[in-house]
Amino acid sequence: MQHTSVLLKEVVNGFENLQNGGICVDCTIGGGGHTEGLILKYPNISVIGIDRDPQAIKIAGENLSRFGMRVRIFQRSFSDLDDLLDGLGIEKVDAILADLGLSSFQIDETERGFSFKKAGPLDMRMGLNGKSALDVVNNYSAEEIERVIRDFSEERFAKSIASSIIKKRPIMTTDELVKAIFSSLPSYAKKDWKKIVTRVFQAIRIEVNDELVNLEKLLEISKRRLKKGGRIAIISFHSLEDRIVKYAFKEKEFMPITKKPLIPGNDEINSNTRSRSAKLRISERV
Ligand SMILES: C[S@@+](CC[C@H](N)C(=O)[O-])C[C@H]1O[C@@H](n2cnc3c(N)ncnc32)[C@H](O)[C@@H]1O
Known part of the structure; x- marks a missing residue:
């Protein structure tokens, strides 16, 4: 199944600081839907896309090929963002997005063992x-x-x-x-x-997948790697993740743009049930 991006409009509008261009890191590129939305809205940006999953890298690469070198995609964990940016000679970026959890195509594939609805081997690794x-x-x-x-x-x-x-x-x-x-x-x-x-x-x-540890690492890295006035947006899917994001955004480096998390409306939930537990928090580096 093609992955439907959650809270797409809210994510894209939340990065209004990209109006004049800049570098955006999409830490969880998945099927590439959020990156596509961002590039279409902010034509002067370039995107560094990351995913741990080789299948996501392939699908995002195909879906975003028309943007050429404006999107560069790397297979690794977003917890290695420091190393990746160092390797690219980039000190700071304008935007960081992480849409946590799984892509629909990962859940659908029985061999990956993510779903209890079909008998498959016990794997569950994203990478x-x-x-x-x-x-x-x-x-x-x-x-x-x-x-x-x-x-x-x-x-x-x-x-x-x-x-x-x-x-x-x-x-x-x-x-x-x-x-x-x-x-x-x-x-x-x-x-x-x-x-x-x-x-x-x-x-x-x-x-x-060490998911909570990796999220904490990413939030720590973001404090150093986001430019002043740069923005970070995180979509979480359960309370443990949301709690980590909420407390990180209370630290002195961040000024929350969303006082309360943004959540999908009924229309989005009806057309994409996977979105029902999503919470988006956006913050600005001060
Ligand atoms: C919900 S999907 C992203 C969908 C994407 N935003 C879109 O619009 O198509 C989450 C993706 O994050 C990836 N992922 C999860 N944890 C990761 C990590 N620590 N590093 C890199 N990718 C990760 C998963 O492999 C998955 O493809």
Whole structure:
């Protein structure tokens, strides 16, 4: 499925400082939709696009090829932004955008193991390297699995889910993991199994990809790499991410442009259900 960009108009309008041109870093280029919107609105900018996922790099490259050298795309984590900019000889930039989470094509591909709705191998890596969901589920101790589930999903059955996972190991596929989670639930909670499984999958994905650590690193890097008057916009999809962004934007380097996060209206949610939990916060470097 083609990825539909979330809060596109709000993101594009939020970077009004790009009116006269500048360098924009799209940290999560995905299918390239936000970058395309920005280039069309601000014809004098150039974009450095980043994604960890080789598939996103390919799709964004195809979708944005008509803009030529105005968009340069790199496969890496946005937590390495310092190194990337150093390598390009760029000291500071005018705009930084991160649209967190997954692209639709990542969720759709069974082989990547992101979705519990289809049986697939336990992977969940956005990039090619590092630990996978298979490692987390089969090699972590019960205490570690419980910590991952509790800290990253705030799921109240974390302890019993972790002990069920330990008993059922080895667990090789997404459907085996779903069964292990389901069987750990008390009967009164079984009717909520989909919500619970969604949360546990999200927690494992956060652990596999070090998502919160990378977000914190990006916010730290942004303080040094954004020009004065430059803007940063972050779209988050769950409360743990939003909390990190909210507190970072309270630091003295930033002046929030959005006092409250911008959220999609009913029309957007109806046409793209994935947008329903999105929150956009924008801040200016002072
Ligand atoms: C929601 S999608 C972005 C969609 C994009 N804004 C668009 O309009 O098409 C998020 C993307 O961020 C990438 N991603 C997540 N964490 C990353 C990280 N630490 N470094 C680089 N890319 C990351 C994912 O691989 C995914 O392609």
